[in-house]
Amino acid sequence: MASRVLSALSGLRSVRAVPSLAATMSTTTTQELIPGYSYDTLAISQPSQHVFQVNINRPKNLNAMNKAFWREIREVFEQLGADSECRAVVLAANGRMFTAGIDLSEMADIGGMVMGDDDVARKARGVMPIIAAYQASFTALEKCPKPVVAAVHSACIGGGVDLICAADIRYCSDDAWFQVKEVDVGLAADVGTLQRLPKIVGNESLVRELAFSARKMYSAEALKCGLVSRIFPNYESLVSGAVEIATTIASKSPVAVQTSKAALIHARDHSVQEGLDYIATLNMMMLQSEDLRLAAMAAMSKEKPTFSKL
Numbered sequence: 001m002a003s004r005v006l007s008a009l010s011g012l013r014s015v016r017a018v019p020s021l022a023a024t025m026s027t028t029t030t031q032e033l034i035p036g037y038s039y040d041t042l043a044i045s046q047p048s049q050h051v052f053q054v055n056i057n058r059p060k061n062l063n064a065m066n067k068a069f070w071r072e073i074r075e076v077f078e079q080l081g082a083d084s085e086c087r088a089v090v091l092a093a094n095g096r097m098f099t100a101g102i103d104l105s106e107m108a109d110i111g112g113m114v115m116g117d118d119d120v121a122r123k124a125r126g127v128m129p130i131i132a133a134y135q136a137s138f139t140a141l142e143k144c145p146k147p148v149v150a151a152v153h154s155a156c157i158g159g160g161v162d163l164i165c166a167a168d169i170r171y172c173s174d175d176a177w178f179q180v181k182e183v184d185v186g187l188a189a190d191v192g193t194l195q196r197l198p199k200i201v202g203n204e205s206l207v208r209e210l211a212f213s214a215r216k217m218y219s220a221e222a223l224k225c226g227l228v229s230r231i232f233p234n235y236e237s238l239v240s241g242a243v244e245i246a247t248t249i250a251s252k253s254p255v256a257v258q259t260s261k262a263a264l265i266h267a268r269d270h271s272v273q274e275g276l277d278y279i280a281t282l283n284m285m286m287l288q289s290e291d292l293r294l295a296a297m298a299a300m301s302k303e304k305p306t307f308s309k310l
């Protein structure tokens, strides 16, 4: 059973995502899709130079996270991580909500993992890599060397919170709400919320309240607690604000930005001294890059630097 679910997660074919007008409703910006980025559940566009936009694209299902999505979100962030044309990523969603969380119509498959005659140890051994595969789907955002800006509108439920916790920057629209809903479907959230959210908001009491009760948290509270750093009045201003900061990031030295991301993630998980040692080791190499010279010269001459691809 375990191998069947794993192969279902990894074996689905991609087809090019073309958002239909009726399906995407008003919360869809014009997206010219990028050759080589063909996904079934995601629409990929390039809104500005070196900035790629990944939109969750199952609007009829409120962007519920089906098996293809879990596979593709990992693939796209691995692809973007390796694409030297990409320097920053905006993660948004088509349709009336950011995401309704895991696709409940596929929850039976998760229950099915523990059916059968094997004893508990053998079933558990089979389930472990499946959970790890789900976790890797969102850790891919963190492992992607390029900064990821999540732009959340309306509902961000269950797996949606896990997903955006792995982003670097989170913005939302005024109508956004967040719900750590896993307890309502009989689960302890196991794909990142319980590990990353406490470090994002720095408030264990609040995180436990949200995780144990599954209560909704609205945009104003999300801003106050630090889950998001900006609120925009509507979807259009949200996406354009996310693209704007991503464009600013993409104009900087990719060596400096990507080393900063690696250092910040490392610092979150290590002591100050370990973090200092880590950045010193990275900068032993990175300070030798031509970006340093180019950026310094541009600062002196007040000109815009052009950095080589990384």
Ligand SMILES: CCC/C=C/C=C/C(=O)SCCNC(=O)CCNC(=O)[C@H](O)C(C)(C)COP(=O)(O)OP(=O)(O)OC[C@H]1O[C@@H](n2cnc3c(N)ncnc32)[C@H](O)[C@@H]1OP(=O)(O)O
Pocket (backbone or CB within 6 Å): 060, 061, 062, 064, 065, 100, 101, 102, 103, 104, 105, 110, 131, 134, 155, 157, 158, 159, 160, 181, 182, 184, 185, 187, 190, 191
């Ligand atoms: C190892 C696994 C790790 C991952 C764990 C993740 C866990 C989670 O994500 S827990 C959270 C699961 N999600 C939910 O419980 C949300 C369920 N949905 C709702 O509560 C409501 O649909 C919602 C409040 C989001 C919207 O309500 P509204 O009245 O505006 O719309 P609906 O008529 O209910 O829905 C419209 C169509 O979307 C389908 N849909 C909604 N949510 C899901 C979902 N999570 N999975 C699959 N499909 C979903 C809904 O059935 C409607 O479809 P249709 O009837 O065909 O129009």
